[in-house]
Amino acid sequence: MRLKQPKRSESLIPTASMADIAFLLIVFFMITTSITVDRTAVALPTSLERVEVPKDAAVVAVERDGVVHFSDGTEQSHVINMSDVLPAAAFVIEKNSLMWFIIKADGDAEYQFIDQVMEQLRQASVRNIAMLTQQEGVE
Amino acid sequence: MKLKKKGTNTEIPTASMADIAFLLIVFFMITSVFSVTRGLEFQLPKNQDTPPDSTQEEAIHIHVIPAGADCVYEVDREQMRLSDIQIYIEPKLARNPNKFVIIDPDPEAPYKCMVHAFDELKQAQVKNISIPTAAEKASWGNIL
Numbered sequence: 001m002r003l004k005q006p007k008r009s010e011s012l013i014p015t016a017s018m019a020d021i022a023f024l025l026i027v028f029f030m031i032t033t034s035i036t037v038d039r040t041a042v043a044l045p046t047s048l049e050r051v052e053v054p055k056d057a058a059v060v061a062v063e064r065d066g067v068v069h070f071s072d073g074t075e076q077s078h079v080i081n082m083s084d085v086l087p088a089a090a091f092v093i094e095k096n097s098l099m100w101f102i103i104k105a106d107g108d109a110e111y112q113f114i115d116q117v118m119e120q121l122r123q124a125s126v127r128n129i130a131m132l133t134q135q136e137g138v139e
Numbered sequence: 140m141k142l143k144k145k146g147t148n149t150e151i152p153t154a155s156m157a158d159i160a161f162l163l164i165v166f167f168m169i170t171s172v173f174s175v176t177r178g179l180e181f182q183l184p185k186n187q188d189t190p191p192d193s194t195q196e197e198a199i200h201i202h203v204i205p206a207g208a209d210c211v212y213e214v215d216r217e218q219m220r221l222s223d224i225q226i227y228i229e230p231k232l233a234r235n236p237n238k239f240v241i242i243d244p245d246p247e248a249p250y251k252c253m254v255h256a257f258d259e260l261k262q263a264q265v266k267n268i269s270i271p272t273a274a275e276k277a278s279w280g281n282i283l
Binding site for chain 1: 153156157160161163164167168170171175176177178179180181182183184203208244245246247248249250251252253254255257258261262270272273274275
């Protein structure tokens, strides 16, 4: 007697939904990706009180050794001399007097650098300033 | 004679769809940066020659002095821990909610110390926080 051959099981991996999953991920990353104008690596100070800072604000980044990066909010930031913050900020304020300025400074930078930046922003008639911080407890 | 009709294939090739999609995912994963968008806000006063109405008698003065990697806080000439600043300020603020508080960091003090002091004042809901710059302090004379 001839035995019946066992039925072969199908060995297909269902890939029909693969593209759906992939596109879902693409949409997620497209939405969450923000074009940052400043990529200066600084160790931000921590604070408990934190509010959302406005988008498209000008950025003044101060590194630990006092190197200053400036962005007007649209272009990528570039290194400028400390004494050039005033004309750069004045140029931005001329276009929009209520422009927000974000100070993104290293927590270990000496305060005198930030003092010089603040003094120049004040002279450039900047009104709105935000100091970027990290959540306290997250290092 | 019967002609043989060749049937055209009407399927859209989707085999490479997942490849393209994953390529895009990898691109967005690499290029995306989780940027910090939160911080402490404050408004600078208008550029004026006259100092604001904050004299030594009525304002609380916080002097931030560097001490190694950390700082020492002198509140009204009295050394204080950071956590004690709120306790010291609250009764004064209850009497006068518009009380001025001046943060006066040493030029050599780390920036984070000033931020910590500022954070404490924000938590204590101080409305008038002043951080005079070195040039302002020079123009005020010996107010501080």
